[in-house]
Structure formats: structure tokens, C-alpha cells
Amino acid sequence: MxxxxxxxxxxxxxxxxxxxxxxGNKTFSLSVLNVDCEILRCxxxxxxxxxSVFNEIxxxxxxELYYILHIQSPTKVTKITTQTIHPAIYDDNYLWHxxxxxxxxxxxxxxxxxxxxxxxxxxILKMVTEGIDTLEEIEGSxxxxxxxxxxxxxxxNNIVPMYYDDDLNISSTEFENSTxxxxxxxxxxxxxxxxxxxxxxxxxxxxxYKF
Numbered sequence: 278m279x280x281x282x283x284x285x286x287x288x289x290x291x292x293x294x295x296x297x298x299x300x301g302n303k304t305f306s307l308s309v310l311n312v313d314c315e316i317l318r319c320x321x322x323x324x325x326x327x328x329s330v331f332n333e334i335x336x337x338x339x340x341e342l343y344y345i346l347h348i349q350s351p352t353k354v355t356k357i358t359t360q361t362i363h364p365a366i367y368d369d370n371y372l373w374h375x376x377x378x379x380x381x382x383x384x385x386x387x388x389x390x391x392x393x394x395x396x397x398x399x400x401i402l403k404m405v406t407e408g409i410d411t412l413e414e415i416e417g418s419x420x421x422x423x424x425x426x427x428x429x430x431x432x433x434n435n436i437v438p439m440y441y442d443d444d445l446n447i448s449s450t451e452f453e454n455s456t457x458x459x460x461x462x463x464x465x466x467x468x469x470x471x472x473x474x475x476x477x478x479x480x481x482x483x484x485x486y487k488f
Contacts, residue, residue, distance in 0.1 A: 279374065282447060283447035304321070305325070305348045305349065311468075312343070316424060321362040349363060370405075370426070376419040376421075409476075432479075440455035
């Protein structure tokens with residue numbers, strides 16, 4: 278299980294980390310973007326989230342920053358290393374993921390996209406570099422933030438919840454005055470104007486409870 282948190286505010290990141298704390302305590306990362314959707318810093322840590330991580334990015338000043346905190350208890354890796362702490366990185370694209378692809382589907386994806394990895398987050402990133410419509414092929418659960426070609430996106434399927442508010446605070450867990458993100462729609466996150474814009478619809482109907 279994982280938790281994804283996003284905000285322009287350090288205090289809001291800390292606040293939302295507390296309501297997401299049951300989602301992961303093995304590793305975390307803090308990524309910093311500017312409003313042009315350029316990633317400026319990414320700190321990956323094995324261990325529980327600590328506010329002291331902000332001390333490592335205090336030299337990023339004189340610009341508006343957006344923070345992404347990912348907290349994680351890995352389910353698809355046998356050994357915890359910094360290489361399997363989110364975000365996954367491929368061709369200068371980044372993906373933060375909450376959820377899990379089922380095993381048989383992972384094997385199909387690895388063969389189809391010639392990508393030998395047992396990390397489902399890495400596989401999803403490899404797929405979406407081919408096109409957003411590949412999300413329809415996933416059997417499992419996913420709620421994601423994607424930074425691709427300096428564009429910033431958010432999306433989920435029916436299984437994984439994600440929430441946001443008018444200030445572009447984002448959380449895997451519901452919070453005060455938040456709205457549940459619509460599933461099966463990719464939204465472009467406009468950091469300059471602080472809003473979500475419809476980008477594209479996809480159709481992922483996987484349901485592990487439906488036989």
C-alpha cells in the first residue's frame with residue numbers, strides 16, 4: 278500500500294502525511310517541481326517520513342514550488358532499495374503510483390513492451406510512454422501522478438481513490454473539503470493556474486471482485 282500527497286504548502290504536506298500514515302512506513306520520497314513542471318529535486322529515503330527532509334531542499338527558493346510526497350510499504354519488491362522508491366523514472370519521465378498490478382498481467386506486459394522489470398510502477402511508466410490508452414490493458418489497481426515531457430497528469434482507475442481540492446492539494450486519503458477524482462479520466466495538472474484540466478478518457482474496467 279502507498280500514499281500519494283501533493284501540495285504547494287509544506288505544512289499541508291505534513292498535515293496530509295498524518296492522515297495517510299497507515300498507507301506506508303517503509304520508504305518515502307519527496308519530489309519538488311516548479312510551476313513549469315520541471316523536477317528540481319527528489320529525495321528518496323528508506324524509513325518513515327520525517328519533516329526534517331525539508332531541510333535538504335531549503336536552498337530552493339525565490340520560486341513557487343510544488344511538493345510530492347510518496348509514502349510506501351512495497352508489495353511488488355523483495356528487497357527495498359532506493360531504486361524501487363517512487364517515482365519510477367524512464368526517459369526523463371516520472372511516475373508516482375498507488376496500487377498493484379496482478380502477477381499474470383505483469384508477465385503479459387513485460388513481454389509485450391520488452392521491459393524486464395518486476396516493479397509494477399516501472400511497468401506502468403514504460404506503458405504510458407507508449408500512450409495513455411495503454412492504461413486500459415492493466416489488470417490491477419492504480420492511482421498515479423505522471424510527469425511526462427514537462428506535462429503533469431493525475432489519473433486513477435475504479436479501484437484506487439484519490440482526492441483533491443481547489444488549492445491543488447492531493448491525497449490518497451479523503452481530507453476536509455476534498456473532492457474525489459473521477460476515475461478513468463486523465464487530467465492535466467496546471468500548476469501555474471492551480472487547476473485540473475480534462476486531458477483524455479480511457480477505459481479500464483478491471484474489478485478483482487467481479488467474476
